[in-house]
């Protein structure tokens with residue numbers, strides 16, 4: 001295993017991540033390992049930025065000649081109004097997770113969508129004509145829903161704040177012409193819907209460290225024909241995934257999506273393809289580990 005080596009000079013290019021909370025992130029490990037592996041004079045660091053400081057932070061990124069940065073909870077939607085250019089996908093879903101700064105212009109992309117789709121197809125799950133149930137209606141749920149909308153037959157969005165689930169469902173029906181409905185996060189919804197569901201996606205922090213004993217879906221509603229995708233990567237295997245595996249479901253954790261979206265951002269910033277297996281091997285050592 002190669003150690004990450006830094007040789008910071010007057011020409012080191014700086015990249016980063018803004019969000020809050022950010023202490024749990026694997027992104028610096030991933031990007032710095034790739035910079036080191038490819039011998040690039042670049043570094044990736046983390047900035048904890050609260051919503052009230054977002055505008056000032058973005059101005060600072062430009063002023064300090066930062067080359068690019070990722071955006072995480074809770075800024076993926078709010079960042080858009082500070083960008084100079086956005087690609088058509090960001091325009092459609094109104095959420096960006098990767099920014100490049102070029103000629104003092106902030107350009108926004110969303111690599112979560114392609115990252116999530118790649119992790120599902122890498123597991124050989126065919127989305128066509130399937131019924132999907134998404135728990136959550138935040139930034140990640142939006143990215144996933146828009147990503148799968150043109151392939152699946154139906155999307156049921158289940159959220160604690162039901163109005164948000166209904167709003168997202170309406171938007172999907174209007175923009176993507178998919179059959180979508182928003183419902184409340186309740187046992188009644190699961191009892192009604194999960195009998196007919198092929199694909200479950202958890203896009204909430206339920207089950208994430210430190211609440212690792214929580215699960216968004218009681219195990220009695222799962223069955224072995226389901227594909228269960230939990231976006232959480234800390235822990236690498238959540239309670240939902242453990243219970244789903246035991247029942248015989250196909251399962252996917254959040255780490256593959258995290259690595260895929262990072263690889264797309266890295267390639268856009270640096271023009272170089274990173275070694276995905278290098279980071280997969282490194283993270284395999286952390287299996288079942290929980291980041292505190």
Ligand code: NAP
Nearest residue numbers: 136137138139140141160161164203204205231254257258
């Ligand atoms: P977000 O925009 O803040 O949305 C959070 C969603 O979770 C909302 O729907 C919220 O419901 C719901 N929620 C939060 N706490 C809850 C609770 N205690 N009980 C029930 N529902 C709850 O966050 P996000 O960016 O979408 O991220 C969601 C999850 O996906 C996080 O765990 C994040 O780590 C993960 N994620 C993973 C990747 C990856 O690459 N693997 C990428 C992005 C995100 P309300 O609307 O009611 O508040």
